[in-house]
Amino acid sequence: MSTEPIRDEQKFITSLYARLDDLRDRAEEAVAQALRAPGTGSAQSRLERDVLVAEGSGLLAAFNAGETGLCFGRLVFKDGRDHHIGRIGLREDDPARTPLVLDWRADAARPFYLATGHEPMGLTRRRHLTTKGREVVSLHDEVLDLADRTRTGHEGRDADEVLLAALDAARTGRMHDIVQTIQAEQDAIIRTPHQGVLVVEGGPGTGKTAVALHRAAYLLYAHREQLARRAVLIVGPNPAFLGYIGDVLPSLGETGVLLATPGELYPGVRATGTDTPRAAAVKGDARMAGALALAVRDRQRVPDRDAPLVVPHDDGDLVIDHDMTLDARNRARETALPHNLARPHFVFRILDALAEQLADRIGADPYGGPNFLGPDDVALLAKGIAANPDVHDAIGTLWPELDPEEFLAGYLADPAHLPAEDAAAIRRDGGDWTPGDVPLLDEAAELLGRDDSAERALQEAERQRRVQYAQGVLDVSFASRTYEFEDKEELDEDASEVLSAHDIIDAERFAERQEEADHRTAAERAAADRTWAFGHIVVDEAQELSAMQWRLLMRRSPTRSMTLVGDPAQTGDPAGVGSWEEILAPYVEDRWRHVRLGVNYRTPAEIMAVAAAVRRADDPGFEPPGSVRSTGTEPWDRTAGDPVAAVAEAVAAEAREGGRLAVIAPPALHPALAGALPAASHGPAPDLTRPVVLLDPRQAKGLEFDTVLVVDPDGIRAGSPHGVNDLYVALTRATQRLGIVRPA
Ligand SMILES: Nc1ncnc2c1ncn2[C@@H]1O[C@H](COP(=O)(O)OP(=O)(O)OP(=O)(O)O)[C@@H](O)[C@H]1O
Numbered sequence: 046m047s048t049e050p051i052r053d054e055q056k057f058i059t060s061l062y063a064r065l066d067d068l069r070d071r072a073e074e075a076v077a078q079a080l081r082a083p084g085t086g087s088a089q090s091r092l093e094r095d096v097l098v099a100e101g102s103g104l105l106a107a108f109n110a111g112e113t114g115l116c117f118g119r120l121v122f123k124d125g126r127d128h129h130i131g132r133i134g135l136r137e138d139d140p141a142r143t144p145l146v147l148d149w150r151a152d153a154a155r156p157f158y159l160a161t162g163h164e165p166m167g168l169t170r171r172r173h174l175t176t177k178g179r180e181v182v183s184l185h186d187e188v189l190d191l192a193d194r195t196r197t198g199h200e201g202r203d204a205d206e207v208l209l210a211a212l213d214a215a216r217t218g219r220m221h222d223i224v225q226t227i228q229a230e231q232d233a234i235i236r237t238p239h240q241g242v243l244v245v246e247g248g249p250g251t252g253k254t255a256v257a258l259h260r261a262a263y264l265l266y267a268h269r270e271q272l273a274r275r276a277v278l279i280v281g282p283n284p285a286f287l288g289y290i291g292d293v294l295p296s297l298g299e300t301g302v303l304l305a306t307p308g309e310l311y312p313g314v315r316a317t318g319t320d321t322p323r324a325a326a327v328k329g330d331a332r333m334a335g336a337l338a339l340a341v342r343d344r345q346r347v348p349d350r351d352a353p354l355v356v357p358h359d360d361g362d363l364v365i366d367h368d369m370t371l372d373a374r375n376r377a378r379e380t381a382l383p384h385n386l387a388r389p390h391f392v393f394r395i396l397d398a399l400a401e402q403l404a405d406r407i408g409a410d411p412y413g414g415p416n417f418l419g420p421d422d423v424a425l426l427a428k429g430i431a432a433n434p435d436v437h438d439a440i441g442t443l444w445p446e447l448d449p450e451e452f453l454a455g456y457l458a459d460p461a462h463l464p465a466e467d468a469a470a471i472r473r474d475g476g477d478w479t480p481g482d483v484p485l486l487d488e489a490a491e492l493l494g495r496d497d498s499a500e501r502a503l504q505e506a507e508r509q510r511r512v513q514y515a516q517g518v519l520d521v522s523f524a525s526r527t528y529e530f531e532d533k534e535e536l537d538e539d540a541s542e543v544l545s546a547h548d549i550i551d552a553e554r555f556a557e558r559q560e561e562a563d564h565r566t567a568a569e570r571a572a573a574d575r576t577w578a579f580g581h582i583v584v585d586e587a588q589e590l591s592a593m594q595w596r597l598l599m600r601r602s603p604t605r606s607m608t609l610v611g612d613p614a615q616t617g618d619p620a621g622v623g624s625w626e627e628i629l630a631p632y633v634e635d636r637w638r639h640v641r642l643g644v645n646y647r648t649p650a651e652i653m654a655v656a657a658a659v660r661r662a663d664d665p666g667f668e669p670p671g672s673v674r675s676t677g678t679e680p681w682d683r684t685a686g687d688p689v690a691a692v693a694e695a696v697a698a699e700a701r702e703g704g705r706l707a708v709i710a711p712p713a714l715h716p717a718l719a720g721a722l723p724a725a726s727h728g729p730a731p732d733l734t735r736p737v738v739l740l741d742p743r744q745a746k747g748l749e750f751d752t753v754l755v756v757d758p759d760g761i762r763a764g765s766p767h768g769v770n771d772l773y774v775a776l777t778r779a780t781q782r783l784g785i786v787r788p789a
Pocket residue numbers: 208211212221223226227228231247248249250251252253254255256612615646647746747748749777
């Protein structure tokens with residue numbers, strides 16, 4: 046094998062890193078200088094500093110991402126074009142700003158993922174470069190033009206060699222990006238236009254999570270301005286999963302993303318409680334929306350005919366009676382505003398009616414003539430009544446101002462408008478909020494509304510002033526841009542300055558940053574704002590979400606720009622919704638796209654056969670996704686009188702193989718197993734980077750390990766209404782070896 050091509054590539058890679066170092070130094074210096082600058086303390090100087098810091102920080106994140114695997118591919122075209130492909134794009138420091146390496150997301154990089162012998166897309170050769178640190182360790186060439194007789198000695202026998210090496214690599218407890226080996230079917234999904242709802246379905250290990258994350262990175266690249274402002278939200282099933290996937294986007298240079306579990310989507314509330322499966326199912330059901338709406342109406346009361354409210358007043362008692370309240374309530378409800386926003390209508394109506402009542406009494410002509418009081422007198426009376434705190438207290442008992450948390454706590458203590466057994470399942474007096482309560486709090490917040498009109502008007506006027514100001518500063522910055530960061534289609538010169546200040550920050554966001562106190566990114570601000578509208582939402586394990594959680598998420602996505610990935614065969618949550626049609630019809634009818642991934646990249650064929658047999662017991666026609674590889678290692682299956690001791694023994698034996706190992710067992714066995722496996726990480730947020738972790742099947746969702754031991758499969762299956770799905774999930778987590786331990 047010739048070493049010359051490796052030497053040549055090494056020379057190129059070394060020069061590329063020199064360029065990266067140079068750009069990084071400059072960006073670092075720009076940030077440091079901006080922060081050091083004394084400034085005048087004026088709004089103008091603060092804005093200028095923020096432009097520089099934002100620009101420098103965005104570039105630094107991308108440059109740091111480039112440190113590992115900066116360049117991993119090369120495309121040689123028949124027409125003489127020759128491009129290197131990398132994690133980020135960089136340009137030469139010359140007047141022509143010659144592209145050095147293309148961003149993997151650029152259109153020109155697509156043949157790297159799509160070209161085949163049948164459809165070479167103009168390529169003669171595609172090269173995969175494998176690097177370790179800054180050193181080129183191997184090359185793998187694919188010749189796509191059979192007429193091309195040049196040979197480098199690095200032509201592989203098998204085009205999938207690079208992919209298989211990636212799939213076979215030992216796991217680290219953290220998901221890695223797949224930019225070097227994205228498959229054609231995955232590439233198409235990653236680059237699907239961002240408008241509308243895209244559902245990505247596929248069995249275990251088909252790369253749904255990987256594809257969803259790369260799609261987020263692609264959309265941030267293709268629509269940077271819009272998405273940097275509105276932020277991208279990624280929803281995953283539990284904190285361990287979010288930790289597992291948390292490195293992928295930063296490794297692609299993207300940081301403007303908020304990762305959250307569904308239980309974290311109501312700012313200010315930490316859902317630390319747990320619901321019974323029955324309570325979770327009731328709370329997740331769409332009927333809860335109706336029940337809560339009725340419960341809010343219950344708080345809009347009318348006194349009985351024979352029990353009006355009487356408020357003593359200087360000019361005689363004020364009587365708030367049935368008819369007066371009913372009329373005020375109807376008027377307020379007719380506004381169709383949320384409870385707290387309709388409240389002023391109710392209040393004014395009652396105050397008017399009371400003023401009339403008093404006027405009728407005081408100014409009545411005993412001889413039946415017109416009232417003695419003129420409009421000014423009545424207005425004065427009304428003013429007096431409006432200033433009377435007792436009147437407001439009385440009105441408050443009829444139409445109180447309500448806070449979502451207080452309201453929901455009250456509702457859960459005595460749940461109304463539900464069948465008795467459902468109400469009993471969710472009844473709770475006090476205690477911690479649960480993930481199932483979060484969408485109910487959000488629903489309550491929607492139904493109640495917050496009367497912040499005065500506050501908003503003031504803020505808006507101030508914001509407009511700042512936006513105008515910021516636009517001026519940005520225009521100055523745009524005119525004097527200095528960076529050569531290549532980020533887009535190489536031929537599209539105008540679009541190549543994507544990471545200049547204009548793209549990282551626009552006038553609106555920038556103006557917001559002008560407030561000294563608020564230097565947060567869009568993602569940070571989104572995390573704190575219940576009414577935030579995200580630019581795009583990715584939902585992983587989407588089959589787990591309840592109807593109520595969907596209502597919450599759809600409110601966060603008014604444009605319905607969403608990527609939903611999931612597998613109905615893996616549904617574990619008792620509140621999970623049955624079909625995509627059922628989930629989506631209320632929001633987008635049938636206007637959504639559905640794509641499937643059909644190849645299992647994780648689980649070897651031997652393990653998949655065992656997992657599929659479990660499902661076939663209930664569903665003989667069940668077809669799992671085909672595994673891309675087999676390892677020749679058959680799973681083992683043991684019955685043991687002392688399953689805990691058997692697991693400890695098996696863990697010790699498997700440890701010799703190295704890599705990461707997970708013991709997946711029903712929660713009831715965890716205390717005993719944790720005792721027998723002192724080195725295992727376990728609990729609500731296990732450390733997945735440890736060599737051994739102990740998980741229950743729900744925690745294992747979305748994760749993968751070199752070796753998996755499934756303990757008491759029958760117990761897992763019997764453990765919940767979706768037990769068979771939980772077992773299927775547990776059995777499909779291994780990339781190399783699977784063992785099963787059954788209690789005798
Ligand atoms: N094109 C690819 N190149 C390299 N690795 C890949 C590729 N596609 C998927 N993988 C790997 O396959 C494994 C499974 O991918 P992923 O977790 O995204 O699957 P999934 O469909 O979300 O699985 P599940 O539904 O079981 O959680 C991961 O290790 C992922 O990195």
